[in-house]
Amino acid sequence: MSATIKQVALEAGVSLATVSRVMNGKGPVREQTRQRILEVAARLRYMPHGAARSLITRRTGAFGVLLPDMYGEFFSEVIRGIDLTARSSGYHLLVSSSHGRKGEMEAMLRTMRGRVDGLILMSPDIEAHTLEANLSPGLPIVLLNCLVDGTSFDSINIDNHGGAFAMVRHLIGLGHRRIAMIRGAANNHDALERLRGYRDALRELGVERADELEIDGDFTEEAGYRAGKQILDLPRRPSAIFAANDSMAIGCLFALREAGVRVPHDMALAGFDDIPIARFTLPPLTSVRVSIAALGARAMERLLHAVTMKNQHQRRHETLPTALVVRGSCHEGELPHARPQIAS
Amino acid sequence: MSATIKQVALEAGVSLATVSRVMNGKGPVREQTRQRILEVAARLRYMPHGAARSLITRRTGAFGVLLPDMYGEFFSEVIRGIDLTARSSGYHLLVSSSHGRKGEMEAMLRTMRGRVDGLILMSPDIEAHTLEANLSPGLPIVLLNCLVDGTSFDSINIDNHGGAFAMVRHLIGLGHRRIAMIRGAANNHDALERLRGYRDALRELGVERADELEIDGDFTEEAGYRAGKQILDLPRRPSAIFAANDSMAIGCLFALREAGVRVPHDMALAGFDDIPIARFTLPPLTSVRVSIAALGARAMERLLHAVTMKNQHQRRHETLPTALVVRGSCHEGELPHARPQIAS
DNA sequence: GCAGTCTCTGTAAGCGCTTACATCGCGCGC
DNA sequence: GCGCGCGATGTAAGCGCTTACAGAGACTGC
Numbered sequence: 208m209s210a211t212i213k214q215v216a217l218e219a220g221v222s223l224a225t226v227s228r229v230m231n232g233k234g235p236v237r238e239q240t241r242q243r244i245l246e247v248a249a250r251l252r253y254m255p256h257g258a259a260r261s262l263i264t265r266r267t268g269a270f271g272v273l274l275p276d277m278y279g280e281f282f283s284e285v286i287r288g289i290d291l292t293a294r295s296s297g298y299h300l301l302v303s304s305s306h307g308r309k310g311e312m313e314a315m316l317r318t319m320r321g322r323v324d325g326l327i328l329m330s331p332d333i334e335a336h337t338l339e340a341n342l343s344p345g346l347p348i349v350l351l352n353c354l355v356d357g358t359s360f361d362s363i364n365i366d367n368h369g370g371a372f373a374m375v376r377h378l379i380g381l382g383h384r385r386i387a388m389i390r391g392a393a394n395n396h397d398a399l400e401r402l403r404g405y406r407d408a409l410r411e412l413g414v415e416r417a418d419e420l421e422i423d424g425d426f427t428e429e430a431g432y433r434a435g436k437q438i439l440d441l442p443r444r445p446s447a448i449f450a451a452n453d454s455m456a457i458g459c460l461f462a463l464r465e466a467g468v469r470v471p472h473d474m475a476l477a478g479f480d481d482i483p484i485a486r487f488t489l490p491p492l493t494s495v496r497v498s499i500a501a502l503g504a505r506a507m508e509r510l511l512h513a514v515t516m517k518n519q520h521q522r523r524h525e526t527l528p529t530a531l532v533v534r535g536s537c538h539e540g541e542l543p544h545a546r547p548q549i550a551s
Numbered sequence: 552m553s554a555t556i557k558q559v560a561l562e563a564g565v566s567l568a569t570v571s572r573v574m575n576g577k578g579p580v581r582e583q584t585r586q587r588i589l590e591v592a593a594r595l596r597y598m599p600h601g602a603a604r605s606l607i608t609r610r611t612g613a614f615g616v617l618l619p620d621m622y623g624e625f626f627s628e629v630i631r632g633i634d635l636t637a638r639s640s641g642y643h644l645l646v647s648s649s650h651g652r653k654g655e656m657e658a659m660l661r662t663m664r665g666r667v668d669g670l671i672l673m674s675p676d677i678e679a680h681t682l683e684a685n686l687s688p689g690l691p692i693v694l695l696n697c698l699v700d701g702t703s704f705d706s707i708n709i710d711n712h713g714g715a716f717a718m719v720r721h722l723i724g725l726g727h728r729r730i731a732m733i734r735g736a737a738n739n740h741d742a743l744e745r746l747r748g749y750r751d752a753l754r755e756l757g758v759e760r761a762d763e764l765e766i767d768g769d770f771t772e773e774a775g776y777r778a779g780k781q782i783l784d785l786p787r788r789p790s791a792i793f794a795a796n797d798s799m800a801i802g803c804l805f806a807l808r809e810a811g812v813r814v815p816h817d818m819a820l821a822g823f824d825d826i827p828i829a830r831f832t833l834p835p836l837t838s839v840r841v842s843i844a845a846l847g848a849r850a851m852e853r854l855l856h857a858v859t860m861k862n863q864h865q866r867r868h869e870t871l872p873t874a875l876v877v878r879g880s881c882h883e884g885e886l887p888h889a890r891p892q893i894a895s
Numbered sequence: 896g897c898a899g900t901c902t903c904t905g906t907a908a909g910c911g912c913t914t915a916c917a918t919c920g921c922g923c924g925c
Numbered sequence: 926g927c928g929c930g931c932g933a934t935g936t937a938a939g940c941g942c943t944t945a946c947a948g949a950g951a952c953t954g955c
Contacts, residue, residue, distance in 0.1 A: 264913070317598045
C-alpha cells in the first residue's frame with residue numbers, strides 16, 4: 208500500500224542504498240541527489256517500514272510497559288511518568304495490562320521480543336523463575352513494585368515500610384493507642400510492606416498490637432467500606448484507622464459517615480498514596496505521598512541507562528522516599544479544604 | 552541473544568519450516584516431531600521475533616494511540632477503554648503523546664508505518680491535509696474528538712453540543728437568567744461545540760446572551776480560578792456559571808470560596824465531563840457525564856472493524872450521547888455527598 | 896501394480912530495510 | 926602522466942521469519 212524504498216529508488220533513478228542514506232542522513236550524498244530523492248519520497252508519501260528497520264538495526268525505538276491493570280489514577284500516573292521520560296529520549300511505549308491473569312502476563316512477556324528494546328514490568332506477585340522463563344534473554348528490564356530477590360533484575364520500589372511507619376508514629380503522636388489497619392491485597396508486596404511498617408511502628412513505640420485490629424482488604428473502595436463496617440462492629444473500637452491505600456480510606460469514610468461517626472472527632476482516618484481525590488474528601492484525607500509519576504520516571508531512567516550503557520550498567524534495587532501529608536482527617540482545627548496546588 | 556528459529560531447527564534436526572509450523576500451529580506435523588520441537592524451543596528459551604514476523608505477515612498485533620497528552624483522568628480513561636477492547640481482541644497498544652507539538656504529532660504518524668495495524672488519533676486541532684500527508688497510505692485510522700470534515704476518516708465525537716444545551720436548559724429551568732460560560736481552549740473542537748450548545752440553548756429558550764458573560768479559559772483548573780475572579784468582578788454578576796469542563800469548574804469553585812460566595816446559594820455552578828472528583832467537591836458538582844472509557848472503547852471497536860472487514864468497512868462519523876448529572880452545586884437541598892458508585 | 900491421494904517435511908523466495916564492501920570517476924601532487 | 930585518496934554511488938548479503946511449492950513415503954482403490 209505504502210511506497211517502499213525500492214519504488215523511491217526506482218523513481219529517483221538511484222539505488223536503494225542511496226535512498227536509505229538520505230533517509231537516515233548518513234554517508235555522503237551529493238546535495239542534488241539528496242534533494243531529488245527527498246522530493247520523490249514526499250511525492251510517493253514514502254515512510255520507512257518500522258518492522259523492516261528494526262529487524263536489521265536491532266532497535267525498535269519502543270519500550271514495553273506491562274501493568275496489572277489500567278484503571279485509576281495510580282497506573283495513569285505511572286504511565287505518565289514513564290511516557291514523559293521515554294518521549295524525551297525519543298522512545299515510544301507499548302503498554303499492556305494483564306488484568307491480573309498470570310497466563311496473559313507470561314504471553315505478553317514472550318511477545319515482547321523484537322517489539323521493544325526494554326521492559327518495565329509491574330506485577331506485584333510475579334516470581335523470579337516465571338520471569339526468567341518467559342523473558343527474552345538479553346532484554347533489559349526494570350521491575351516496579353515487585354518483590355523479587357537477588358540482583359538478577361533492576362527494581363524500583365516505594366518506601367512503603369517507611370511511609371507506613373511514619374504515619375503510625377504520627378497517629379501515636381496525636382495520642383492514639385488503638386489504631387486499626389485495613390490491609391491491602393494479600394501477597395501484594397506494597398500491602399505487606401505497609402503492614403510491616405504499621406506493626407514495627409507499634410512495636411518500637413511501645414503500643415500494643417491486636418489481631419482484631421488488622422482488617423483484610425484488597426485496595427478497592429468497596430473493601431474499605433466493608434472494613435469500615437467491620438471496625439465499627441468491634442467490641443472495643445479503635446480511635447484511629449489507617450487504610451493501606453486512599454481508595455480504601457475513602458470507602459471506609461463512607462461507612463463511618465453512614466454510621467454517623469464523625470471524622471476526625473470520633474475517629475481519625477488515614478490513607479496511603481495521596482491520590483488527588485484525597486484533597487477533596489470531607490474532611491480532606493491525611494495520607495502518605497508517593498510521587499507516582501516519579502516512580503515511573505525513575506524506572507524509565509534506569510531502563511534507558513541499561514539500554515544505553517549496556518555492559519557498564521549495574522543492576523540494583525532502588526527505594527523511593529515517601530512523605531507524610533497531614534490533612535483534616537486525623538485531627539481537628541483545619542480548614543475543610545485547602546487550596547489545591549495547581550498540577551504542574 | 553535470544554535463540555532464533557534456525558537454532559531450534561538445527562537442534563531438533565528439522566527444517567525451519569517445520570519449527571515455524573509448530574510455533575504457529577498450522578500445517579500437519581507428526582506429534583512426535585511436534586513434541587521434540589516444543590521441548591527444544593523451551594530449553595533454548597526460544598520466542599519468535601516480533602519484527603521479523605510482522606515484516607512477512609504484514610500484521611503487528613498492535614494499534615497506535617496518539618494523544619495530545621497523558622495527564623489527568625480524561626486520557627487515562629480513554630486509554631483504559633481502548634485497552635480493554637484491544638486486549639480482548641489480542642492486540643497491544645503503542646501509545647504516545649505529542650504534548651501539543653505539531654511536529655511531534657507528524658513524526659509520530661510517520662513512524663507508525665510497520666509498527667501498528669491501525670491508529671486512534673486524538674488531536675483536536677489537526678487538519679485533514681496534515682493528516683493525509685503524514686499518514687501511511689492504507690493504515691486504518693479512527694479520529695477521536697477531532698473536527699475533520701468529509702468522510703475520508705472514521706471519527707467518534709462526544710455530543711458536546713447536546714450536553715451543553717441540556718445543562719443550560721437545566722439552569723434556565725432552575726430560574727437562572729444570567730448564566731456565564733467559561734470557555735474551553737480556543738480552536739478546540741470540544742470547546743467550540745460546548746460553547747455553541749450554550750448559545751443555542753440561550754437563544755432557543757429566549758434568554759438573552761451577553762458577550763461579557765463568555766469568559767476565556769483553556770480547560771485547566773488555573774484558568775477556571777482566574778475566570779471565577781473575573782466573573783466576580785463583573786458589574787452585574789450572573790447567578791450561574793457553566794464551565795466548559797470540570798477542572799475549570801473546580802478552579803472556579805475555589806475562586807468563589809475565597810471570595811466568600813456560597814455555592815449554590817449565591818451562585819450556581821456546573822461543569823462538563825463528570826470526572827470522578829466531581830462527586831467529591833463541596834458541594835458536589837453538577838456536570839455532564841461523558842462515558843470517556845466508552846468513547847475509547849467505541850473507537851477501538853470501529854478500528855477493529857476496519858481492520859477485520861477491510862474492504863467492507865464503511866467510514867462514518869459517530870456521536871456519543873451525554874447525560875446530565877445533577878448534584879448539589881446548582882440548587883440546595885441535597886446531601887453534601889452522595890455515596891459514590893463503586894467503580895466496576 | 897500403479898495412478899491418485901494424503902500426510903509429513905524440506906527448499907527457497909522474499910518481506911523492506913541497512914550496511915560492509917566494491918566500484919568508479921575525478922582532482923591532486925609530484 | 927600516473928598513482929592516490931576521496932567523495933559519490935551501486936551491489937549484495939542478510940536480519941528472522943512465513944509460506945508456496947515440491948518432494949517423499951505410505952496408503953487406498955481398482
